[in-house]
Amino acid sequence: MDRAEERPAAACSVLLTDLYELTMLQAYHAQGMNDIAVFELFVRRLPPGRNFMVAAGLEQAIDYLMALRFEGDELAWLAGQERFSRRFVDSLATLRFTGDLDALPEGTVFFPDEPILRVTAPLREAQLVETRVMNLVHYQTVAASKAARVKLAAGGKLLVDFGLRRAHGAEAGLLSARASYLAGFDGSATLEAGRRFGIPVFGTMAHSYVQAHDDEACAFECFARSQPGNATMLIDTYDTELAAAKVARLTESGVPATGVRIDSGDLGEHARRVRTILDDAGLDRITIFASGNLDEYRIDELERSGAPIDGYGVGTRMNTSADAPFLDCAYKLQEYAGVPRRKRSEGKATWPGRKQVFRRRGPDGCFTGDTLTLTSDTARGEPLLVPAMRGGEPLEPRTTLEEARDHARSQLARLPMALRALGAAPAYPVEHSRALRELAAQIDAKH
């Protein structure tokens, strides 16, 4: 079986990239340049409203690198573009990713300037993969970083991703289901996320289901009969409290609901009234699930107010990371042919060379500070980047999503208290080592 077919999640044309990757490759090909290049992907600064980030997307990046190849129809299309020489297009037919990948394990908390991953490969391979590797790792990191905040706000309450419909396309829907599960959500409403990633799938009913029936109580009854033991009723289509009373009567009559969902109005206030209605009927086993325009801020308010809500459906604002829908990240050349490189553009200068992050912990296990230095150097603490691929092959066994989720949980538990807050905290200390600063100064002095 072809490698690309083993893992369909990554199946995407190699032409899903920027034209400039290929114009550069053509120039490199013409010049015979293909020495070992080292690129690192990192975030320049935290977006407003974020105290930390959570690395995600490595699994899909590995799948992409393993599957990388130009198929016949892609080569034919390129050859027809009148941009590329025949010899260059022919050279692409045998191109594979043969390099090394080092990365933060998925679920690792990280900060600006710290490499999320490092690609070490012949220049053309390392350059070509820029666009799609960023596209995969950036988005999942955006979603996981947002979802981690939702998880911190929701504590132990059930959290379900509800956002496929307003995620930015199919892949965003699927990958944010994965990223949010990794960051601590309990599951997703997206069926394909269940099939593809083994994520628990949750679902209730839509308003249209209630509306399609002439009678709301009848809608509830039919639903409960068709999903015995697993029927959550949406109760806000007309009048939330009246509907809650209908659910109670139905359950008392032997057609049990397992939960109710409230999707509009003052969620905390409705939850209190509905809880009273259900409890008065002796139905404290029926859970209350809330949804509608939720994010970490709204959930934090509900939790602080003591609203009797058992779980939250969080959609759009998590999947789009609405208050910070992108990270200022970059994939930059740090070394070529054994020589460290530095970009010095205004406001966008990079730290040269192959780098490693060392993280220190206090007596309570919490993170106390990081040092960014060269791989040839060392520092106190635990090194964070670990090998993920060697010679184009992934290191086995690959990390499972459950393992990554456990890692994220342990990472979030070790966040300093101030960084766990939803508001802005003082920056976490990331120190640039003397070795790194000296290398940067040396390179600058040469130009």
Place this chain on the structure above:
Amino acid sequence: MDRAEERPAAACSVLLTDLYELTMLQAYHAQGMNDIAVFELFVRRLPPGRNFMVAAGLEQAIDYLMALRFEGDELAWLAGQERFSRRFVDSLATLRFTGDLDALPEGTVFFPDEPILRVTAPLREAQLVETRVMNLVHYQTVAASKAARVKLAAGGKLLVDFGLRRAHGAEAGLLSARASYLAGFDGSATLEAGRRFGIPVFGTMAHSYVQAHDDEACAFECFARSQPGNATMLIDTYDTELAAAKVARLTESGVPATGVRIDSGDLGEHARRVRTILDDAGLDRITIFASGNLDEYRIDELERSGAPIDGYGVGTRMNTSADAPFLDCAYKLQEYAGVPRRKRSEGKATWPGRKQVFRRRGPDGCFTGDTLTLTSDTARGEPLLVPAMRGGEPLEPRTTLEEARDHARSQLARLPMALRALGAAPAYPVEHSRALRELAAQIDAKH
């Protein structure tokens, strides 16, 4: 050939949907409910910073509806979930979309409450398609609406989508290339958007290309030699003005650059200095292209300052619609089995029945106001929703992307002046007809 294979853009598992669609379908199946349902997709309110929206994504929604089916492996997975009865899962094997679709043509300017599309189909089909139809149309509409603002700010300047790397996944990258082209961009950096949609593709070089060479002038020369007649040099890796002078000398020596790109610092100020350097060398034919953190606000500033910039690369902030990454849209049941339906949830009540939008124009051709009414009613002006599918088949000939782009251009030209501004304008008048208000009141009175 299988229909699904004809149009690979829509190829996506039918399981890319919310679980609740299938729990509802199972209940409908158990009850034998499958009369004709009418659902409409609309936006409840404009996000902050938007005066209008641009409809996009209809083409992909049609592709999806045409290809809708459960494959054997999908049915087998569902059967294994212990949620669904065997009879219900079996019933899905023959499910196809057999209904009608009416919609705003892509590129149409629209406002809150106005249906973007209407699905009229047997209940189970119309319900099942909710999630993916929204996912496709919502995102492209978000991107087209943002891109239209960028186009209004940039006037006749060249505009290129640069955002694949930070778009939310593969499909967001591809579909925002399409949506921005539809809204007036000139092209995209994304190769696959060229292959899939025939969109013109643009590309320059990355900083890594310059950094990989020991000498910047040498990097430029090799690049120009490898892409004769089409070489835009990235000049801000080290010192922008020094690099511009190198480009000038190179061109004078017979290795011509066609353009330069500036990606950092004060873009307007650098462009002025670089323009002077090039013009002093008699190279007014070399164009200046700007990129880096651009959106409609930044481009508007640059244009007002008279910066000598010939074109803009706009990435992340357009593809993610960074200041408004989602629309408050909904796909709601408006009629079932011949009876108009109305959801009355707090703050989320809907307008019942099958609706049409009529738009009036002033003597100058500009839009002056819309009326939202029932399809059984009429109003002054031009009806906006048109048939797109009948009996599960698209109306032929289908609209091409170029036709949709022309339509968008003509729509933007007819926007009232106040709505073309980047700042908030008074709301465009959308009137709810008497027939519509009476129907809503009648339904409310019955409950």
